[in-house]
Amino acid sequence: MSRLYPGATGDWEAVIGLEIHAQVISEAKLFSGAATAFGAEPNTQVSFVCSAQPGMLPVINEECVRQAVRTGLAMGCKINLRSIFDRKNYFYADLPQGYQISQFKDPIVGEGVVTIDLEDGSTKEIGVERLHLEQDAGKSMHDQHPTMTYVDLNRSGVALMEIVSKPDMRTPEEAAAYFKKIRSIVRYAGTCDGNMEQGSMRADVNVSVRRPGEAFGTRTETKNVNSIRYVTQVVESEIRRQIDLIEDGGTVNQETRLFEVATGTTRPMRSKEEAHDYRYFPDPDLLPLEFSQEFVDQLAKEMPELADAKKERFIRDLHITPYNAAVLTAEKENADYFETLLAATVDKTGKPISELGSLVSNWITSDLFGALKKLGKSINESPVSIEHAAELLGLQLDGTISGRIAKDVFDIMLDTGNSPEAIVEEKGLKQVSDTGAIEAMIDEILAENADKVEEYRGGKDKLFGFFVGQVMKKTGGKANPQVVNQLLRPKLDG
């Protein structure tokens, strides 16, 4: 299912690989005890180690090691029981040590495979090359002073996981889906919060083009792309730019590029000639990182339930459709919302959980997601609380309102934030199940439409719906449709 890109001289194929930097969830930095909370005042989370004071030494934070292993396990990767920290040497004002401690030849996590879900419902396997641990740098602020640069070292030494894919993606959609999948995995594993606005996750996007079946072309690397949409834009614009460049007789330079949000395109950052020689070598301040298989096994045992397992459980135990299960488990917050609402609905109605999964999942994937999409909000920003949602579903389940009325009530809930019970009460939306009242109404309608009754009895079965509609109209939609059906048919069949 490789997609081809037409050029003036024929078709082209794109080859895409991602290096994702994910900030490890940990109280302290990778090699020092300094705190990692986002948004603190500049230089308030800096230890002697992360400001590279003379004579200071790094000591590995074991929680960061556990987080990397958990992430590796969640991606189905090989865990390396022995890995090595190397120094990547370069000078910059916000790199206090003059080197970044990273892992070069022997990373903590090796190869694995993740499955991405594509829009058309198909899936594709994308290889993971490796995951390694490394330190983040500080932040240079060039806009604080006319001639000086200010440096904030709060981020200096914060643990990052660099997750390197194989060049297995061929389209912008696949690249976006992969980025999304990795984000979902680390959030499920509880190893990275995936918060792209705060810089917790960003991707370096490698793109090259080639004639189908030929060897890889020269790639460019676009740095620090911090949203799924931008990844799509980077890949699209790079594919187009590279094809045009080659077809115009040019060649693609192996270079680092930057994404410009305003134009949705990339521009070169620095040419290869200026590229650093990082002089990697094993950090002599740190021993090789070694742990046992038992350590890994224990972490595997304690792993939270991941998306794929959750999906299977939803289908098997809760009897929800595979489609709904896939939609709900794609993002951890959706799955969490579903399970919380399901539990609240069980509480509300006293019905067994297996009977409610289908209703609750349908309501979330259609009604709630539809409303959130219109509002442009995420599930965590939903204007409808779990409590109110459970109440709404409860009213529907106990026959107080019909499914159709429930939709109206939900609209009002979105507007007002009121509880569904209050809305039903206030607007008089309770379903009419009183057989006497409905029967009287049916008699009235049959009398008013004697001609249609004749036609029905003459064999025009389809008119049954017309009579149901009339009853609903007379009750303002509040008549219990089941009751209407039960009473109407014997009277019509006469």
Place this chain on the structure above:
Amino acid sequence: MTELTKFTLSEARNALHKGDISSRELTEAHLNAMEDAKELNCFVAVTAEKAMEMADNADAMIKAGNAKGMTGIPIGMKDLYCTKGVHSQTCSHILDGFKPEYESTVSQNLWDDGAVMLGKTNMDEFAMGSSNENSYYGPVKNPWRAAGSDKDTVPGGSSGGSAAAVAADIAIATTGTDTGGSIRQPASFAGLVGLKPTYGRCSRWGMIAFASSLDQAGPLTKTVRDAAIMMESMAGYDPKDSTSINIPVPNYEAALKGDIRGLKVGVPSEYRVDGMPQEIENLWQKGIDWLKDAGAEIVDISLPHTKYALPTYYIVAPAECSSNLARYDGVKYGLRVAGSSLDDMYKKTRAAGFGDEVKRRILIGTYVLSAGYYDAYYLKAQKVRTLIANDFKAAYEKCDVILTPTAPSAAFALGDKVDDPLAMYLNDVFTVPASLAGLPGISVPAGLSAEGLPLGLQLLGQAFGEEQLLNVADVLETAAGFKHKPAKWWGDAS
């Protein structure tokens, strides 16, 4: 009371514990001696006030019955150790004004035991040198002069100030650091005992790094017993140094049993290097005879990769230093020379801040780690390093300790080798192999050269075999009976 400065550490300890003397008078005597010996340039910072305060505390400790071996002993700290609020610049211009906000683990261990700091001792800048002529604060003069000569000699390096201070009776003992011989060679040049323990025995936390995989703390003292007492205080596991080893610190003094009967002493044929002066050869033979007379068995051993040790060292140590010294960039502390851009500031700061030898090693180290040269130099050197370590392992199958000369010559004249770095590097030829293997070594004064300058013999031990090493050194010391002192030519010559 000049007699107070003649005390060895163990004598002073005994007198202090008995209450015959106070730390206050002992410290005052040494501060006076320091004042008198300014022209030796042993100290780059004097902490007289602090010393008196520490002495009083030590006297209180002794009174309270809490005296330890080091309590009340006035010592000099090599300027390489970070001492809180006190000059800690590795005698480099680039750390101008740097006073750390923390105390190195080794110095803290000494203070915890009640040792008294007289000040910070001069050294080759960043511990790079074998003559103490590479200090930003000027060269140190060895108290020893050739018989009948008024020509200054070097005290060796890099712990030259530490060696000269003890030789001149300014400090009872001093700390040094040894990367390739920086404790043992100056000990040999100044008629002292210098112990470099096993790599990992002392914490490197708070020691300003030169070459992380080689640097070790150790004492320079008047006797082997003194070294044993001081080593016990300095050593210990430190969770803040990932390369420190968690094994208990023994009572080293108790290991001085004076009995080495049946012990096997290895004599490596490869240490008979071309051009070695006959008097060194003769002294070595004497040492062999002394140990034999004491009941040891002499075993011929081979350390076949010895000749590669020096070139290996001069790849590994500069490689690590080129990275370790990257943090001295003018951004955070120490010297900054303004520039037109960040790069310009880096260049001007580092050009002004580092001396020639440091620059030379940064250049060598940068070169050997560069793309295209890494495999040929750094990686090859690491492999040879393993072979050298294996040589020792094989040798220790046949013997318990190894006896060699400490240095290929006695102290040379000040200025003699400053223009010939290679001749200078040859000073380390006997000390570097054990450094590369991480093994302990001790230099014991064993005789005088024809010119009347001290010469040392080196004993090498097995990893964490300091007890045995000290025991043999003690026997060697007794047999050699080295009682010479430099004739006082400095200060108030009375």
